[in-house]
Amino acid sequence: MRKRISAAAGLAALALTATACAGGGTSTPKADAGAGTKSGGTSSSSAGGTELAVPTGPVTITFEEAMTIGTLKPAMDKLVSDFQAKYPNITVKLQGEPDYATMYTKEKAEVQAGNAPTIGQAYESWASYFQSSGVLSPISELAGTDSPAAMSTFYKGIQDDLKLPDGKTWMWPFNKSVLILFYNADLMAKDGQSEPKTWDDYASVMKAVSKDGVTGSTIDPGSATAAAFGTQWFEILARANGAALYDKDGTPHLNDPNVVKALQYMKDLKDAGALATGKNYPGETALGAQKGVFDISSAAGYGFENKTVGGKFKLNITALPAGPAGAVNELTGTNIVVFKSASADQKAAAWAFLKFITSPEEQAGWAATSGYLPVTSQALSQPALQDFVAKNPYETAAVSELDTAFALPGFSWIFKCQGYEATAIQEALENGKQPSDALNTAQSACAAAKAQG
């Protein structure tokens, strides 16, 4: 009997929130339409002035995600079950996809068909495409403000990464990481080499260890349609040389002398037989097969690397070497976006979910299981993560880079430009093209893509 009453109360509450928020829901898009050019900071903050309350009636939200593999799946499932334990009236339905390309295609198809998920994983450039098509809700619509309190606890690099070039917060952090250096400590010791601290060190160590069928490192340069860790390494090298790569408004500088220098550096390694290229995590494969010494990969790849190595030798992990412009790292992984088509209740539930998964406790468990980095330093004091850090000292160094790690500006066409970068790397490393020529081509193609919009 009591059950029935509470259910009825829940329904009434649901109806209330639904009507209360419907007004906000219709006014916000109008504000957006105007905001496109005028940025309309005042109107949006006043329009969405109140934070959505956690709904009390039953709500189901859908989450399009790609955490379907390895240790990522249990980590994801844990987030959901913890959340549902705390909010029994909210069901989070995961729509897992096998990989990011499929997920993006799925998300676009669903938006077109009018059945977008409530929330979905998205890279910055995807978010930009969704936003420019008017299918996203800004965070301010959920939080009542463009910079919710929780945001200030995130690392600086993460905070910056949540905004699109219009200056508004459109994303919430999810699986974030930076690149780190994995290496075979036994092979290094055998050759009497020590951990490289600068990229110049790295080049000389790579050359020294490349002999007897061993190649210093094998990278995936990426392809025209997808960046890979090799592409990001190139971007990091360029930034470490002091190049800007892209201005805030997206203007590319891909043929800047310091970018050319980065590609020349890679080409020299390749020509010296210290660098090879491959596909499908070739660095990890080579490292595991003891045919490679180094692998530059995401911190979140730790579980995979460890499994591939399988205890055959001592796997060491360290922060990336530094360049003339200091230590530079790049954010990897995606954020979460909220689709506009979701009902007010779903948005309210989604907001509760987003805040929940970025709370220090959940971030600690998530980071320790998935290998992704916690987005807030408060997670580091949690016991779950402290255990992990004790066993994996690299975590501290990696996390500290989240404050400074850069992300490419969030324009939909940046995705294409990364493809041009990857093509330039392939042209230089595999087809013997001069780095400056290859990058001139990339620069003009990227400028054309920017003009095309």
Added chain:
Amino acid sequence: MAGASRAGLYARRALAVFIGAAFVFPFYWTVVISLGRPGEFSNFPPVLVPHWDWSNWSRAWHSAPWLRLFGNTVLIASGTVLLCLVTSLLAGFAFGVLRFPGRKFLTLLVLAVLMMPGTVLIIPDYVLANDLHLLNTYWIQIIPWGASVFGIFLVRQFFLTMPAEILDAAALDGASRLRFLRSIGVPMVRPALVIIAINVFLGSWNSFLWPVIMTDSNMESSSTVQPIEVGLSTFANAEGTDFPGLAAAVTFTTLPVMVFFLLLQRQFIRGALSAAGGVRG
């Protein structure tokens, strides 16, 4: 002279065996990798003798509901074949035997279907499937593939080469067209139907991008409607560097279709042979 031709015969056989072995070798190598010890796959020269380490198999087997996926594939492929046979038979009969206004136009329309690149149709088809509430069902994997240009034209071809007397006799007997199709047409074009069935079955087994887009991947759920190739791809993305496990999965997902082929090889080959006959017009 006889010695020379005998030597020639042996040489021919040896060459045939060598070529056959070369075609099968990649499969053999996959099996070897799947039964190898960890890390062995990256040896050079490659390891060519299996070590009978079944742990890769059990690891791969337990990571996806393979039986369910396999069942889905068989169901989808059979449904598609059935539908295709009916549509091909009817349309092939119409185009090959019947004379009606607009026949030429329809023939050209169907021919044009063959030339449209499939990848670009997926998005409009997805929107349509959503409107029809067919997403994430078996139907969306069956109906759109339930007509085959190749099938229609093959059946048409058989009817075109049919001696006119047969039609005359049927017409004289006053047989209805449907009865004619059932009692004379079907037996006559049976070889064409066999090759259509086989081709459509393989095509269905082969489809990848379509089911990925049209269905939700929900790998551990017992209600997934996805076919086995999508499961394999998911597994490959998940365990991208676990070559032995992936080799095991490739082996046991490909094995059923190989057994199917070996059981029906006579029909396969006869079907392909009659395709040659059919095009001789």
Added chain:
Amino acid sequence: MTTATEARQAAAAPSRPRRRGAARDFRATRWGWAYSAPAVLVFLAFVIVPTGYTFYVSLWKWNALNPALSKFKGLGNYRRLWDSTQPAFLSSLWHSLYFTGAMVLGGTALSLALALLLQRGGALLNGSRLAIFLPHATPVIATSMIWTWVFNAKFGLADWVLHSLHLPTSQWLQSSSSAMPAVVVYSLWHEVGFTTVVFLGGLAMLSDELSEAARADGCSAWQEFWHVTWHQLKPVTVFVVAITAITSLQAFTQFYQLANGGPAYATTTLSYLVYQEAFVFSDTGYGAALAVVLFAVTVFFTLVRRRTASGESHALV
């Protein structure tokens, strides 16, 4: 066969006018529409209407997520094709033609040679026949996974074979110059079984008398093949060429799985480019324009082929 049928019809015609009339009634019927309807409806819903939509979209800078934001461009997308550099449209077209040409020439020659080798054999040759057909019966996804390992430049079988034969090894899929040949090798391996069996079917129907006559006339084996066998196999060859050309122009999965269109666009064919622009880059209008061009190319080749192969007016393509 056609001529024989026609001859019979001609002979039968004067004596049986009534029958022909009945047959004409049997044939001429508006029900033809009903018989074609199931197939035509499927095509209409899932291919033809979406194709029309594709033509329409190709005239716009199309925002797939929010069509209201689309901008009309007229032929702008088609002009962009010519101006594109990364990758250049013409180079993608060339890759399509390169792949199709290699598959048509290589595939036809190889399957004809294999059919000649394997015809009229005992159990042993039958076994080889099965072995060659087997890859065709297995899915492209699964087998291209195998072949990415075969082509692995570090531990792959392909390099091992070259290495054992003391030939220079290759980077295969990692290098622009060898990536397309590698995809061709894979595709031949996968496709040649079917066309070989089709040729075997053609060979089985050859008339022995002509060959014997040729041999009696003192023709060499090569002359016999060229003037008698090959000549009679012409319709089969036309079929094989047509089927191979169309499937090759539209081949997608192996490019996706083996090479992702790379390295440096070396395996970006028109068909892959359609996918890349429309799906990965969400440039729907531009992708649609590419699809229309690919469609036009396919139609063009089909027409050319039909023109040049006269007397095959009712062949499949």
